Amino acid sequence: DAGVIQSPRHEVTEMGQEVTLRCKPISGHDYLFWYRQTMMRGLELLIYFNNNVPIDDSGMPEDRFSAKMPNASFSTLKIQPSEPRDSAVYFCASRVAGGGTDTQYFGPGTRLTVL
Amino acid sequence: SQELEQSPQSLIVQEGKNLTINCTSSKTLYGLYWYKQKYGEGLIFLMMLQKGGEEKSHEKITAKLDEKKQQSSLHITASQPSHAGIYLCGAPPPGTYKYIFGTGTRLKVLA
Secondary structure, X not given: OOOOEEEOOEEEEOOOOOEEEEEEOOOOOOEEEEEEEEOOOEEEEEEEEEOOEEEEOOOOOOOXXXXXXXXXXXXXXXXXXXXXXXXEEXXXXXXXXXXXXXXXXXXXXXXXXXX | OOXXXXXXXXXXXXXXXXXXXXXXEOOOOXXXXXXXXXXXXXXXXXXXXXXXOOEEEEOOEEEEEOOOOOEEEEEEOOOOHHHOXXXXXXXXXXXXXXXXXXXXXXXXXXX
C-alpha cells in the first residue's frame, strides 16, 4: 500500500489567497484526521471524519478553515483567505476501526508558508 | 481537558548511550501511543500501550505505561544516529478520537 498521500508537499502563497490541501487516505480506512503542527502549539487535531462524515471540527481555528470528504478516498482542507499565522505543517492521517493496533497512519505532511 | 507533557524537550547523547523520554498525562490514560518524526516527514508509529504496567519493545526501543496509567516512558538502549528525530506521545481522551499529543522530544545522537 502507498500509505497516506498528501499534496502538495510544499505550498508558498501570499496572504489573502485561497489554499487547498489534499489527502488520500489508506484504502479501507474509515477514519480520517487533519492535524496542524507548529513550533509554538505542537501537533493539534483540527477535524476528523468517520465514513466521510465530519465528527468533530472543534479544533478548526476559524471560519476561514473548511474541510470536506466527498468520498472514502479523498479529503481537502481549505483555507480562505490565508494569513501568515496559518503557516505550519498540515498532516492528514487515517485509521481503520478495530484494526488491531488501533493506530493512525500519517501522511508526509504539507508545509504551508503564507507570506 | 487532558494534557500531555513530555520531558526532556531536547536531548543530545553520544552514540551508544542509553536514554529515557517521559510522557506525563494530566488524566488517566486509556491508550498511549509513541511516534517518531523525522524532519520533513510524517509521524511513524512505534508502539501502543493500554494496560497499566504494560511494557513493549521493538528492536532497541522499550516503552512502558505505569500502573496508574498516567505516565509513560520510552527507553532507547545503545542509541544510534538512526534514532535521531522527534519523539511524540499521543493519546485519545476516553470515548473520543480527538487525539492529543505531547510537545515532543528532539533527540540528537552524536556519532
